[in-house]
Amino acid sequence: MYEGAVQELIDELGRLPGVGPKSAQRLAFHILEADPQDMKRLVEAITTVKDKVKFCTVCGNVTEQELCNICRDPRRDPSIICVVEESKDVLAVERTRSFRGRYHVLGGAINPIAGVGPEQLRIRELLTRLNDGAVQEVIIATDPNLEGEATATYLARMLKSIGIAVTRLASGLPVGGDLEYADEVTLGRAFEGRRNALT
Amino acid sequence: MYEGAVQELIDELGRLPGVGPKSAQRLAFHILEADPQDMKRLVEAITTVKDKVKFCTVCGNVTEQELCNICRDPRRDPSIICVVEESKDVLAVERTRSFRGRYHVLGGAINPIAGVGPEQLRIRELLTRLNDGAVQEVIIATDPNLEGEATATYLARMLKSIGIAVTRLASGLPVGGDLEYADEVTLGRAFEGRRNALT
Secondary structure, three states, X not given: OOOHHHHHHHHHHHOOOOOOHHHHHHHHHHHHHOOHHHHHHHHHXXXXXXXXXXXXXXXXXXXXXXXXXXXXXXXXXXXXXXXXXXXXXXXXXXXXXXXXXXXXXXXXXXEHHHOEOHHHOOHHHHHHHHOOOOOOEEEEOOOOOHHHHHHHHHHHHXXXXXXXXXXXXXXXXXXXXXXXXXXXXXXXXXXXXXXXOOO | OOOHHXXXXXXXXXXXXXXXXXXXXXXXXXXXXXXXXHHHHHHHHHHHHHHHOEXXXXXXXXXXXXXXXXXXXXOOEEEEEEEXXXXXXXXXXXXXXOOOEEEEEOOOOOEHHHOEOXXXXXXXXXXXXXOOOOOOEEEEOOOOOHHHHHHHHHHHHHHHXXXXXXXXXXXXXXXXXXXXXXXXXXXXXXXXXXXXXXX
């Protein structure tokens, strides 16, 4: 064990996700030897995020204000909501530049093993948004894995029962990929979802 | 890109060694969602290390005082110095409980590609420690890789020329390892360093 402060830093770093004991030690020694100005900036960045950044009261996306920059933007179509698991998924969809509606961030996916049920997600908030009748379509864009699919199915059934049009992102071959390397589930979905070759 | 503070945190985290853009994003969101008390502790741990921890003026090991706890310990034999690359190597040797001498931390290894020559390491400080004639033996415990071996050879020649007994850690098969999986260099070293089977 190291002397007090170094060991404490290693312990704190080791609590971060994906940082094992060896990485924590390496990071601690980096911090120890780094330029004090650089480390001051890191500390300030952490403190600022904790002090200033919160979650948009409407969609749950990260923001430094009451509403996130997408919910504040009057040019974004309020009649379509894209439901995603995390704020980082908002960014991924934004990068495509093909969606001009609003978002709803669930804050995760249904995962009974990790103790995450529908009530732990921001589903109640989504229903509140749908109350005023302005929303025409909800696009479910959860991750294409077990938890994401379970969440999508749950949401689709619930939203259908209250009469909202619900769509899901297409499954299929990734663009630029190689057919022979596609897994069988993806390839199967690509067949199911085949479309007219002339459109 | 995220709004200001989140993106700044991602950028700062991405400057840490071994933290790629994806990990930086994951860490930033973890920090964002984590218990404020936990993050306060992390920030304090970083700040304390930068404020309090320095390098022992004698051996170069990390310490919160002028001298590290090993250099301060009168029970440690001052006639044997074990030379290592980094403070973490001190800890590794200490864990063996088989060395009761003192240490000297070089602060790295000779690596011409990275621009690290002998003058960037704490070799001058080592020579100063050897001046008073109290040191009988220097054990070189640099890493068994290219840079460590180059550093060991450089030090061994220099120390021999000033008449100090210099030894190096044995190379050979790792205990608990499997002979068939040993690389040929290690196995070759194990042959060269073979010893009487009855001692």
